[in-house]
Amino acid sequence: MTELMKNAAAALADRGFEVYTVATAPVAAEKILSLIPEGASVGVGGSVTIDELSVVPKLLSSGHAVHWHWLTDEDRHAVARRAAAADVYLASSNAVTADGQMVNIDATCNRVAAMIQGPQTVILAIGVNKLVDGGISAAIGRIKTQACPPNARRLGLKTPCALTGKCNERECNGKGMCSATTIMHHPPKAKRVVIVLIGQSIGY
Template sequence: MDKRVLATIEKLVDNGFNVEFFNTKKEAKSKLLDDISVKEDVGIGGSMTIYQMEVHKDLIDRGNKVHWHWLVEPEKRDEVREKASRASVYISSSNAITEDGKLVNIDGIGNRVASMFYGHKKVYILCGVNKITKNIEKALERIKTVACPKNSERLDLDTPCRYKGKCYDCKGKDRMCNITVILESKPMGDIEINIYIINEELGY
């Protein structure tokens, strides 16, 4: 394991998160499916990592009730986001993870980031090593020059970052950078936050 990755994992553990390392997304998905009971309902936040890993397909195929707004028509997305927010298990990714063990995320609506730390018994955050950054400043830079432009293009949004590759603090209706959340450590309470670090490039 790369020393930088190992150091990041150690800091995440110091900050109260449960962390596991996997060499491949296949290994990570196998462990995730073992950890989640088929009886549990699962909410999923918008994530290219989850989409690429096809976690949702395996969960649905084996009988889990899955709530993911990406899987329904636009008029039903708010309803599904609400159901996802009340699921016993929540799965997503993080826009960035800092070397000192913090999770940094920017959201447009806020459902994903809220569910990462509140409302669920168990949360699983799946991240490729490409999401690891030096510090919060570099994490925000990564989000605004990589994640936001790519997501804006994917969603066909009319934002400056889509065309110019970086944030211009736009004010239009399609702006995605509305909510910034930094998880410095595990929140108080019984919530279990599990972070899977995967030794591949995944998501944006």
């Protein structure tokens, strides 16, 4: 485990998050599945990390109701509303600061909203690539240079970051995925926020 991962895990725990550190993606997937009670409904945010962990097919095959707009052609807002009302919510975080704050930028904002005011239990799978050795500015910098450009390309958006690798907010003017930025300093009151920190790169 890198020093940064060790320090971030300690900082997250100090802020009240329930933290597990694992070495690899397969172990992370097992840990996540073990945290979801039998029969619990599961909402999922847009997340390449969760997709790459392949936990959703396993949840479906073990009988969980899974609400994920990536799984269906159904109206995404209707699915997102069900996801926000599920027992457990799965997502990642776009960035985590060295002192344990989670920074996220979202377009539709169903993901950031559900992480903050959605299911009672939120499980966030976070690869070591999401950790920044700095504070909020470093986290936003990471998101704008390493998360938004590939995300925009994945979605076929012709944002400045997709075309040039660099953010130009004025030119983008709301056409991309940067509608709102959230910073989670601590778990919202009475909510359980579990962090599975993975010692390898996954998602973006």
